[in-house]
Amino acid sequence: MLKNVAAVLMDGVHPFELGVVCEVFGMDRSDDGLPVYDFAVVSAEGPGLATHCGFTVSTPHGLERLEEADLIAVPAGESFTVRQFPPELLAALRRAVDRGTRVLSVCSGVFVLAAAGLLDGRRCAVHWHHAEQLARRYPRLQVEPDVLYVDEDPVITSAGTAAGIDACLHLVRKEQGPEVANKLARRMVVPPHRDGGQAQFIERPLPKAPADTVGEVLAWMETHLDQEVTVEQLAARAHMAPRTFARRFRQETGTTPYRWLLRQRVLLAQELLEGTDETMDVIAWRTGFGTAAALRHQFLRALGTTPNAYRRAFRGPQAA
Numbered sequence: 001m002l003k004n005v006a007a008v009l010m011d012g013v014h015p016f017e018l019g020v021v022c023e024v025f026g027m028d029r030s031d032d033g034l035p036v037y038d039f040a041v042v043s044a045e046g047p048g049l050a051t052h053c054g055f056t057v058s059t060p061h062g063l064e065r066l067e068e069a070d071l072i073a074v075p076a077g078e079s080f081t082v083r084q085f086p087p088e089l090l091a092a093l094r095r096a097v098d099r100g101t102r103v104l105s106v107c108s109g110v111f112v113l114a115a116a117g118l119l120d121g122r123r124c125a126v127h128w129h130h131a132e133q134l135a136r137r138y139p140r141l142q143v144e145p146d147v148l149y150v151d152e153d154p155v156i157t158s159a160g161t162a163a164g165i166d167a168c169l170h171l172v173r174k175e176q177g178p179e180v181a182n183k184l185a186r187r188m189v190v191p192p193h194r195d196g197g198q199a200q201f202i203e204r205p206l207p208k209a210p211a212d213t214v215g216e217v218l219a220w221m222e223t224h225l226d227q228e229v230t231v232e233q234l235a236a237r238a239h240m241a242p243r244t245f246a247r248r249f250r251q252e253t254g255t256t257p258y259r260w261l262l263r264q265r266v267l268l269a270q271e272l273l274e275g276t277d278e279t280m281d282v283i284a285w286r287t288g289f290g291t292a293a294a295l296r297h298q299f300l301r302a303l304g305t306t307p308n309a310y311r312r313a314f315r316g317p318q319a320a
Contacts (some may be wrong), residue, residue: 002175006069012078017106024168044089052078074109090116106164114138127160135254143254
């Protein structure tokens with residue numbers, strides 16, 4: 001049973017992501033019949049911590065408080081994508097998982113769990129902006145760059161900001177049932193349930209790091225999304241054997257050529273739906289889906305909504 005929750009912080013903590021965890025687990029809502037958690041904010045770097053917004057947070061709790069937690073939450077922090085983390089914190093997280101404690105990250109907090117080795121061989125979520133960097137830095141994990149959160153019990157990872165709310169409510173629903181989770185969501189004035197597989201609405205990134213092994217192929221694929229290509233053709237362009245190319249591609253992008261291409265096509269479709277009046281047939285042709293029906297199928301599968309509904313959401317009802 002989920003009773004004891006600790007949020008562990010380091011210098012540069014992001015207040016919003018910390019606030020997400022505090023709002024779900026740190027508020028006494030017993031008057032509404034909701035459970036009360038034994039909640040604590042824990043510092044991994046001394047009693048006073050600077051936030052990335054310029055104010056400080058102080059707490060009397062050190063890492064020893066993690067030893068009694070049923071859930072340890074790791075909010076995002078400044079420079080988490082590149083910084084080194086205290087070895088004693090990483091060791092405490094490993095011990096926690098070994099004894100059955102759940103750990104949950106919000107946004108770039110996933111880099112802490114990855115550094116502790118808790119994501120090796122597991123799927124994980126992260127804000128789309130950090131997905132490529134996470135996959136490069138920790139190639140032993142499987143990054144899911146499009147989803148809101150991933151539950152690989154006992155490790156739960158979530159994407160940016162509000163996706164942390166979804167992950168926390170998911171855990172409450174899992175442990176204490178939908179009635180508790182729904183009542184808590186109503187108090188917070190947030191949707192009671194967004195499935196973890198629902199896609200993030202993300203900007204369309206350009207291929208990066210042209211010096212990498214598959215960088216030139218990525219750049220070519222980016223400008224030829226309307227063409228059907230095979231792994232063999234891509235491998236020939238990279239002057240590699242197909243199996244070698246597929247392995248290098250996953251190492252450097254965190255996904256397969258097919259899934260990368262499909263994601264880029266959906267992202268291009270999003271861009272065209274947001275910024276043009278092109279018909280669905282034209283968008284399907286330009287993105288390589290071929291037909292409006294195929295575009296609708298893949299768009300719905302990737303984002304959980306239809307192209308028409310997506311266009312209305314970004315441009316208003318008159319744009320449908």
